Structures are given as structure tokens and as C-alpha cells.
Amino acid sequence: MRRTSLIGVVTALAVGLVSFQASAKDLFYYIGNGVIQVIDGDTDDIVADIPAEGWLRESALSPDKRYLYVTARRHLIHKVDLKANKVVQTLDVSGGGWDRFIYGFDVAPDGKTAYASIRARTTEGGEVVVKPPRLSQLDLATGKVLRTLELPWDAATLTTVRDGRMVYVIGKDLYKIDVSDDQMRLVETYPMYEKQMNFLPFWNYAWENGGVFMANYYTPELMGLLAIDKKTGEIRDTPLNGIPVFAYSVIYSPDKKKAYGVMDELNVIDLETKTYESITVNHQGTCYGINVSSDGSKVYVGGGGSTVTVFDARTLRPLKVLQMATDGMDLRRVTF
Amino acid sequence: MSDKKAVLKALNEKARAIETLAEGEEESARALQEGPPGMPAGCTTVFDTGWETNPRPTYPVGNCQASARDFHGCAGDCWWPAQVPDGLTNHPDVDKQCPNVARDWRKLQYD
Amino acid sequence: MSATYAWADHRLFRWDGEPVLYGVDDVSLFHLDREAAEVLARWRPAEPLVLDQTPPQDRPVLEAFRRARLLVPARARRPRPRPPAGTPLSTLVLEVAQDCNLACRYCYADGGTYHGAPRLLPPAVARRAARYLVDRSGSHGEVTLVLFGGEPLLNLPAVRAAVDEAETAARAAGKRVRFSLTTNGTLVTEEVCEFLHRHRVSVSVSLDGPPEVHDANRPTRGGSGSYRAARRGLALLLGSPRAPVAARVTLPPAQWDRIPEVFDHLIGLGVHEVGIAPASPVTRDLLPTAEQEEALFAGFSGLANRFLAAVGKGEVLPFSNLLDLLARIHLGASRSAPCGAGLGYLAVDTEGRFFLCHRLVGEEPFRVGDLDSGPRPEAIRGCLEALAAPREEPCSRCWARALCRGGCHYENHLRETVLGLPFGGTCGFVRRWIELGIRVYARLCASGHEELLGRIGARARC
Structure with missing residues (x-):
């Protein structure tokens, strides 16, 4: 009896291992215009189109990887069911006479609420009235605003950290907001402006980077990488040596020994020496988004124009160019 | 092409280049006339939103x-x-008019 | 949609009854069939013309002219091409020795010195200049270093230094460097030959033909002829099959009637190509008479006819002047300047100073910087504009403008500024020469030699 069950356990383990390996699957989500296209990371073919109204911007993943939330036209939030490959709900933050614009969005670790930095505009007596941006916590089921906090005028991109106890909002400086109490409070400012850091962290790939929000910034002298550990809230600044490259977006290799950046070229950054290792022309032209396969063997660049180019991460030769239905903004990877 | 008269024969490379260019321009002009939406007469046959350049002595x-x-x-x-x-x-619907600029630029309508 | 059209500036040539149309600004060449020639004759005086109001029977032909850019929108006026400024270097001429062991009678460089005391380029300056060329060549994958003088072989240490430094710098930059050297041939030794061949230096030897012609033009400092010494040097250079050797001929007007025998003599010596330059009128006695100018054209024209005859037998007569002209006609590149001077092409003298071109070395108004501070773009632009200004209007009326662009800067400076001659002294010859080139080109097309023309055209690309 014991022996049988032991064999049973071993078999189950083995089957589990095999099936785990077989099911470790990368799907890439191309964030386009009016559509999200799904690329199978095994074959690099487009396997599904998910219609989603509007020009799409930020994306955030639910903790159980079931739903991808994607903002559109800066005021819609689509909830995309990644099993059914369809939009199952759309929230609109505009209304009540106010146009609202989302410039930062992240789902809270509870998966039930989200934080957004939202600026609002209306017209009164023929005059435009614009309100300072606010950090808003939204109920994802109803779209109801649970609470808000006025932010500095420059506040935009945001990320939740420390298991949802804090939200970091990024503008000219980085604002640490304590959201653990009923009343959200700005508790600390991490200075960037006085350090002449110019930062556009729209592309930050927190979940692909294993929970590290990371993007490149520029000073008059150099390019650096600013990384935020979502778990601990720690901020790590890595100035790079050498003449800076131009990159919209940067992502880590899975082993974090390298980083890849893209704009007009695919740049490889050696994180041990903090130098640029290589610069490879992407013949398709300018790209906004970048991603890496979960085994590190392939680099994907795309968006901007309507192409995705798959590079061999080792040789930096293009393996495939996919023609997408629309121009795009980003490319996200979800590994199931 | 069949309605074109071959009364001139290009002799040097420049003349051949001019003929090739003329063919390309006519194809583009024909494309503009196909199907709705019609483009206003006199509209450019070339779409060029401009170029993004790097003036610094850095990459690229x-x-x-x-x-x-x-x-x-x-x-x-x-x-x-x-x-x-x-x-x-x-133009909140700009993406609907022209979701793919390289392909759909002829459909852009804005001022 | 009733656009009005006008005839683009063009010139109609007719040879053996066959009409060939030359687009003056495009440098385009079209053969016309009979119908096209008739329609052109009928409609040429009628402008501006409204295309869609022309009779239906003529319209397809007129449309063909429009597609060929020979009929253009009436109000379109093409701006004169402006030379770009601040272009990266592609060719640098080093005045390796401002000194010479010969005393050629027509020398524009005052016995090779370019005025002043004889002097040599220090090897250290040669190295700096060579490196400068490679460093400032921008995106050019290939650059050319010209070793010039005076007589460059008077200063072998600088020749070696320049070649070595250019090769080192080019290797580091992943570029290719071509070398060329112009010599009078009298100082060529086996050691020199070995060096030139090893570094693939292409060599031009200044040779003026048979001994009595050559020696009359190119005596040594002591007054004896240099033919024998030059020929000895040439024989050494031709001993290796690896690098072609060109003969560079300069003839004063009194010898222009001897072009055929000069050409044949040099080919007989085994040179691979012969280029013939009329001597610049550095003194007034070198200004030609009308008869002499006629003899020059007759000489060139005779060689062009021999070129055509040779092609018929499957041979190419290596007459550089004609090959270069045919190459330019083949590509049809419309020039913005007569040459590359100041536009990627500069000369450096023995003191490390930049001049607009090798022939203008030592002429203060054309000094445009030095190796310490680099070429001054505004000085280059100023020189080019000053040189172009007096010819802008007359050239705009000349059908040969796109292939000529005003002619040699030095020659113009010499004639108009130094000698005070009126503008345009060489224009008649230049137009006849270009017309001859177009005629040869059209003949070669008509006889099915497009492939040969393609090969000749490759000359203008490099």
C-alpha cells in the first residue's frame, strides 16, 4: 500500500514536471489600435485578434494572469479575458461633464482594485478648466472611485509597491504615496528633476522583469536605468557608461545580466560592466516596445510601426518579421 | 501601361530613372482614384509626415x-x-480612420 | 485640372538623321522616333500649352514628353543646385614636396614650389594629414589620399609616413583608403616601385609624348631634357602588372596639332590610359589662337572617332578625357559644382594649411583652414560662392551647364583674376567637347553597346 502510493507520488511528480515544462508557454500581446493581437511564442505566429475599442496605451496584468487590463484613448479601461481572448468589460472614467485622462495605471495586488493617475478637464463659461492630476483607487468591478489624492501637476506613470501598501507615481520626481491607511498620503519625494533625469517610464515591464519596474532615463551626459523592486519598494539607479543610445523602452534578460533597449536600433546592455555591448539596426524602423522570451533566447521588438521583429538573442539576427494589423504601442509577454 | 506610347527611348541612366519615377507616380495617382473615400483633386501623391533625426553626435x-x-x-x-x-x-477616433499609417494613410481626414 | 506646361530646357541633336533630345537640367538623353520628332517640331513654339486641350492625336506623344520631364508645369522653376557645406572629407591631396627637379615651361606651380622657397612636407605633418582624412571622412567607407607636388618622390619619408598612417587609421576605422601619386617619373627606382605596388598606389606619370615634344616642355633644372629619365621610370613602373599606370599629358597650344602622335607614342610605351590637358595660360604666350583651338578640338575629335572605330572591333581606346565624359553622360548626374574642391576634396600644403584644391595651393584667398583648427566651412563657402557668382547668369543660359558647372576653379581664377581676361574664353571648346561626347554616347547606344557604357559609367561612381 505504502509502496504503491509512493510510486503514485513519484509518477505524479514526474508527470507534473513534464506537464509543467510543456505548459510553460509564452504568449505576446501586441497592444495595437482597436485590437490586441496575440503571438504564440513557440511559433511566433499571430494566433488571435482581440478587438478592443480605441488607441490603446497602458497595460496591467491581474495577479492570477487571467485578465489583462488595457487603457484606451486615455479614458477607457478594457478588461481582457486572456482565456476567452475577448474584452469582457470596459470602464470609462470620463463622465459627469468631465473629460478624464489616464496617464498611469496599475492593478493592485488584491486584483480587485486599481490605481490610476487621472487628470480632468471641463468647460465652464466657454473657458477650459483643468484640474491637477489625482491618484484614484478604482473598484475594478464597478468602476467606482473609492478614494483620491491630489498629485503634483507633473504626476503620470505609476506602480504599486510593497504588496499594495504604497504607490509610486512618477513625474518630474518620483512621489511615494502611502496608501495603507484610509487617507492616502505623499510621504516622500525621490528627486529626479534636480539630478537632470529625464524619464518616460511608460514602458516598464514590471511583470516580465520578475516584479521589477524598470525604465531608462537620460541626463545631459548619460543614459541610466531606474529600477523599482515592487516587493520592497527599493529604488536602484544604474548609470551606464559610454555614449548613450536612444531607447524608448528597456527590458531585462531573464538572468538580469543584460538589458535590451529599442528605438531605432536594438541595443544590448551589459549590466555587469554597465556598458553598451552592441547596437543592431532594426531595419523595420522605429519601435516603441520590447520584450524577451521567458527562456531568454529571443528578443521581440515592435509597435511604433505595424511590425514585430523577432531577434535571436544570441546572434542578434532577425528570425522573423510579423506584419501586424495596426500600428502599436507596446508588446507584453504573459507566460502561462 | 498599354495606352502609353513608346515614342521616346531612354538612352542614359538618368533618362531611365525618370521613366521609372513617372511609372511610380502614375500608380500612386491611380490608387488615389480607386474607390471611396475619394481624395480631393490636387492632393499630394506622396505621404510624408516628416523625418525624425538625431542632431547629436551619438547613436543613432x-x-x-x-x-x-x-x-x-x-x-x-x-x-x-x-x-x-x-x-x-x-480626433479621438484617429485610430479608426487610419489604424496602420503605412497602409491606411490615404484614409486620413483631418485638418 | 487644366495645368499649363512648358518645354523644359532641352537641346535637340541630330546625327545621321536620328534625333536625340538632351534634357539640359536633368542630363537625360532620349532618342525620338519620327512621330515624336514631328510632334516636338510642331509644339515647340507653342507654350505654355494646356495638355488636355491639345488634339487627341498628339496628346499621347505630348504625355510621353511630360513623363520624360521634357514638358514640365509652366510655373515650375528649378532652383540652381547649391553645393552642400560641411561635407565629410573623401579626398585629400598632400603637397608632399613643394619642390621639383624639373622646370616645366607651363608649370602652374612656379617650378613646383607654389611660390616661395622650395620645401618638403615634414613626415609628422604628413601623418597628421593622413589621419585627418580618415577621421573626418564621416560615413565614407573609402577615402582617397593623393600624393602630389611638385615632385612627391623628392620626399619619400613623407610619402611613406602618409601611406603608413592612412593605412593604420583606416584599418582601425574599418575603412578603405586608396592612394594615388602623380610623378614626373624621373626619380622612380626599384625600391620606389616596390613600395608603390605593395600599397597599391595608382600612379600617373606626367609624359608629354615623343622625346622632342616632351623635352621642349619638361626640361630639368639644368636645362636638359627629361624624356629619357622619365621613360626609364615608366619602364620600372610598368614592370609590375599589379597597378595600372596612366600618362598625364600637358600640351601648350603650339603642340595641339600633335595630339594624335602624342597619344600613339604613349600607348606605344605601354601606359594603360592617356589623359590630355591643355596647358593653363600661366603666361599670356600660352593663350591659344583660334587656329590652335581648332587643332585641339580636331585632335580630341579624331581620338573620339578612333574610339568609335575601336569599339566596332571590340576594343576600348584608353583616352581618359573621353572615358570620363562618357561616364558622366551615362550617369546623368547633374552637378552642383564643377568639381569636388571644398566639397569633400581639399589640399594640404607643406605647412599643414588647407587650400580649396591642389592647383590653388599658395593662393591666399583660397586658404581655408589648417590641420590645427580644421577647414573653415564659411571660408570654403565664401570661396565657392565668389568663384560661382560671375558665371551664375551666363551659365544659366548655357545648355551644357549641368555637365560643366563653370569649369576649373583655378583656370577661371587665373584667366579672370590674374590675367584679367573676359569670362567665357573656354566655353566654346567645352560645349563642342560635351556635344561630341553626347554624339559618341548616342552612337554607342544605337550600335547596341549599352553594356560597355555601363562599364564606362562605373568610372564616375568611384
């Missing part, structure tokens, strides 16, 4: 990329509202 050195690949990123968020449709206020 001497860069000159078609700004078409930066069109939607600029339009939706209103980065350069003078050059592209302003997607926040006046």
Missing part, C-alpha cells in the same frame, strides 16, 4: 527615420498636435 548617428512609425504615439497623446491629429480632443 545621423539617424533619419520616417516619422510615420512614430505617428500614433504622437497623435493619440497629443505629443505634437501641430503635425498629427490631436487624439485627446478633436
